[in-house]
Amino acid sequence: MKTKHLVTYNFITIHQDATVREVLQSFLDYRQDIACVVEEKKLIGIVTKYSLYRWLLDHANLEANIIHCIKRDVVTLLEEESVYYAKDLLVKENIGHAVVLNKYEDVVGIISKSELIKGFISERQNLVNRLQTLMNNLQESVLSVDTHLHVTSYNTSALTILHKTKSELTGQPITQTFPQIAANLRAVIRTKEIIKHKRLSIGDNTLIASFIPLKEWDTITGAMVVLKDITDFEYIADELETTKKLENMLDNALEVAYDGVVMIDNERNITKANKEFLSLIGISNSSSILGTSIDTVAPELTNHKHTIHSEKIVGELITIQGKKAILTQTPIYQDEQQVGTIIKLISKQLDVWKDLLSHLEKLEHELTYYKESFTAMGQHAGPFAHIVSKSSSMEELKQKALIAARSFSNILITGKSGTGKELIADGIHSASGRTGKFIKINCAAIPEELLESEIFGYSDGAFTGAKKGGKPGKFELAHEGTLFLDEIGDMPMTLQAKLLRILQEKEFERVGGTETIKVDTRIIAATNQDPAKLIAEGTFREDLYYRINVIQLHIPPLSERQEDIQLLCDHFIKKFNTKTNRDVIGISQEHLEKLLDYEWPGNVRQLENVLERAYHFSTSKWIDPEHIVLEKSRDPEASDTHKPPNERLDREKKLQETEKNMLIQALKNAGGNRTKAAKLLGMSRSSFYNKLKKYEVKEATQFM
Numbered sequence: 211m212k213t214k215h216l217v218t219y220n221f222i223t224i225h226q227d228a229t230v231r232e233v234l235q236s237f238l239d240y241r242q243d244i245a246c247v248v249e250e251k252k253l254i255g256i257v258t259k260y261s262l263y264r265w266l267l268d269h270a271n272l273e274a275n276i277i278h279c280i281k282r283d284v285v286t287l288l289e290e291e292s293v294y295y296a297k298d299l300l301v302k303e304n305i306g307h308a309v310v311l312n313k314y315e316d317v318v319g320i321i322s323k324s325e326l327i328k329g330f331i332s333e334r335q336n337l338v339n340r341l342q343t344l345m346n347n348l349q350e351s352v353l354s355v356d357t358h359l360h361v362t363s364y365n366t367s368a369l370t371i372l373h374k375t376k377s378e379l380t381g382q383p384i385t386q387t388f389p390q391i392a393a394n395l396r397a398v399i400r401t402k403e404i405i406k407h408k409r410l411s412i413g414d415n416t417l418i419a420s421f422i423p424l425k426e427w428d429t430i431t432g433a434m435v436v437l438k439d440i441t442d443f444e445y446i447a448d449e450l451e452t453t454k455k456l457e458n459m460l461d462n463a464l465e466v467a468y469d470g471v472v473m474i475d476n477e478r479n480i481t482k483a484n485k486e487f488l489s490l491i492g493i494s495n496s497s498s499i500l501g502t503s504i505d506t507v508a509p510e511l512t513n514h515k516h517t518i519h520s521e522k523i524v525g526e527l528i529t530i531q532g533k534k535a536i537l538t539q540t541p542i543y544q545d546e547q548q549v550g551t552i553i554k555l556i557s558k559q560l561d562v563w564k565d566l567l568s569h570l571e572k573l574e575h576e577l578t579y580y581k582e583s584f585t586a587m588g589q590h591a592g593p594f595a596h597i598v599s600k601s602s603s604m605e606e607l608k609q610k611a612l613i614a615a616r617s618f619s620n621i622l623i624t625g626k627s628g629t630g631k632e633l634i635a636d637g638i639h640s641a642s643g644r645t646g647k648f649i650k651i652n653c654a655a656i657p658e659e660l661l662e663s664e665i666f667g668y669s670d671g672a673f674t675g676a677k678k679g680g681k682p683g684k685f686e687l688a689h690e691g692t693l694f695l696d697e698i699g700d701m702p703m704t705l706q707a708k709l710l711r712i713l714q715e716k717e718f719e720r721v722g723g724t725e726t727i728k729v730d731t732r733i734i735a736a737t738n739q740d741p742a743k744l745i746a747e748g749t750f751r752e753d754l755y756y757r758i759n760v761i762q763l764h765i766p767p768l769s770e771r772q773e774d775i776q777l778l779c780d781h782f783i784k785k786f787n788t789k790t791n792r793d794v795i796g797i798s799q800e801h802l803e804k805l806l807d808y809e810w811p812g813n814v815r816q817l818e819n820v821l822e823r824a825y826h827f828s829t830s831k832w833i834d835p836e837h838i839v840l841e842k843s844r845d846p847e848a849s850d851t852h853k854p855p856n857e858r859l860d861r862e863k864k865l866q867e868t869e870k871n872m873l874i875q876a877l878k879n880a881g882g883n884r885t886k887a888a889k890l891l892g893m894s895r896s897s898f899y900n901k902l903k904k905y906e907v908k909e910a911t912q913f914m
């Protein structure tokens with residue numbers, strides 16, 4: 211407050227020519243005790259009631275000029291001075307009034323002690339009001355007591371926190387109601403010392419209280435307590451503590467994670483990143499990227515921007531800093547609102563994963579293979595367990611072969627080259643229980659002049675160059691066993707007659723011998739030609755055919771039992787793995803189609819050869835499809851009955867030409883070696899020889 215606020219502007223100004231009477235009259239009119247003598251607004255001095263009294267007592271002249279009553283050393287004040295300064299000045303000078311001047315030193319008014327007192331009283335009231343307002347609006351609760359601990363004042367917050375009404379508090383002692391507060395207030399009154407931040411419990415609330423002594427002129431008149439409810443803070447602090455702990459746990463979990471993990475907010479700014487992620491992007495410290503856009507930090511992820519926010523992505527392959535990584539992302543939700551996204555990048559040891567997966571796949575394959583083999587073994591007799599198949603035609607055939615094996619009849623096995631005739635014959639022998647050996651002879655592979663002695667043996671000196679003491683033939687060797695006459699359709703007619711005799715009489719003589727040899731040999735014959743056609747062409751004896759064909763087993767070509775192909779592939783690859791100690795898994799489903807669509811003129815043998823080649827050339831865990839080389843020819847023997855005769859003949863001619871060229875090419879590639887050339891084409895040696903004969907391919911030596 212300034213002096214100008216308490217100035218009396220309604221004051222008496224007089225000229226120094228004024229008389230005592232005039233001035234006294236003004237005092238009476240204005241009920242004032244002082245008049246300012248001014249000249250052009252400037253103060254000359256003052257005339258007070260007492261100075262006039264004194265003049266009148268001495269001179270008793272009302273008409274005298276007041277000049278003699280003027281007090282010239284007047285205490286003045288500037289209107290901008292504070293009222294405190296004004297008060298101090300009046301006290302110091304021991305005067306009741308002071309003249310107030312403006313900044314131009316013009317007289318503006320008078321300030322009196324009584325005005326000052328009124329001003330201070332109203333100022334005090336203002337302060338009290340402001341204090342009360344302040345107290346009522348404080349968040350803290352305030353309560354004061356006198357020295358007897360009776361409540362003298364409080365604010366509204368105190369009523370709330372202490373759960374009391376005004377009448378329950380005003381003037382009431384608090385010793386009973388709030389003993390904790392009372393004890394501390396008592397201590398403060400006694401010691402006159404402040405007690406700060408004391409933790410108290412009132413009801414369910416936790417409070418922090420400060421106790422302050424109240425003094426008046428150095429005398430303790432009571433004490434005050436300031437209370438702050440920290441129940442909510444404590445709860446928040448607990449929450450914060452828990453959140454902090456959780457965050458620590460999360461940080462630790464992220465650090466131990468094997469994969470790169472980065473979290474972004476809805477603005478795509480990074481909120482967290484673990485070490486693995488930092489090493490992926492080539493940064494050592496996360497502080498440099500926190501709060502930065504992921505698009506700046508890892509632009510490789512920008513391609514996935516459209517998906518990176520709200521979508522869940524599992525296992526997308528990306529390249530980051532030149533390294534392959536698998537990206538998985540999950541949006542983070544809070545109260546059903548997305549608050550960010552967590553992105554996981556698996557880049558470490560992807561090869562290990564790949565190997566692990568292929569290993570698993572391989573194990574699965576093996577399991578399937580063994581399951582199927584096991585089922586096959588369970589369903590069929592052991593002797594045929596090595597014949598891999600699941601087609602119904604082959605399953606029936608194996609059943610039939612088992613029955614045939616237990617009989618004593620001769621058996622004729624028909625089927626195209628490479629279908630597994632020898633395999634079946636061998637199985638029949640094993641299942642037959644015959645104690646002798648399984649002896650095989652290929653009638654097409656042995657020159658005609660040697661075949662007889664091979665089958666029947668020869669006696670000492672039978673021909674020039676014959677072994678001394680003679681040599682037993684296959685018939686004798688297969689005594690009490692089985693003689694497998696492969697390619698019987700190629701047996702010369704002379705031998706066919708001799709064979710017929712043995713089959714009827716069970717005895718024979720060696721070539722050049724006279725001794726009759728009795729044998730108990732079971733015959734299993736096989737041919738890849740059509741016996742009826744051979745008989746019709748006159749190259750095969752009908753009577754022999756009936757002798758042999760007691761039981762006929764026909765093996766269907768591989769193209770008619772596609773279901774067996776995958777099983778056979780697995781079987782052969784496993785076989786190769788065992789031989790080479792490699793771990794090739796097999797052929798992927800997609801490339802298997804190529805094998806299923808093929809006609810397989812060389813049947814299972816060709817399949818095995820094709821796979822063997824591809825196996826050796828493949829460098830990965832899977833058979834590389836580019837190494838699966840399938841000849842583009844068809845089996846010339848395969849019928850084409852739905853075509854018109856002319857077209858069929860043309861086609862047959864073309865096929866024969868192609869086949870002849872293939873034979874020549876194979877011989878060239880094999881350096882003239884017929885066995886190798888036959889293998890290259892996936893044919894048996896005997897079929898290969900037959901075809902050479904058929905197409906009159908000249909001496910093999912010319913291909914060397």
Ligand SMILES: Nc1ncnc2c1ncn2[C@@H]1O[C@H](COP(=O)(O)OP(=O)(O)OP(=O)(O)O)[C@@H](O)[C@H]1O
Pocket residue numbers: 596597598599625626627628629630631632633634696738781814815818893894895897
């Ligand atoms: N079902 C099968 N399971 C396993 N291997 C088979 C099967 N069929 C054939 N093979 C294999 O295919 C190859 C040819 O079989 P096999 O020699 O028995 O046929 P083939 O019909 O006698 O042939 P050819 O008439 O040319 O003499 C052999 O290596 C044999 O082990």
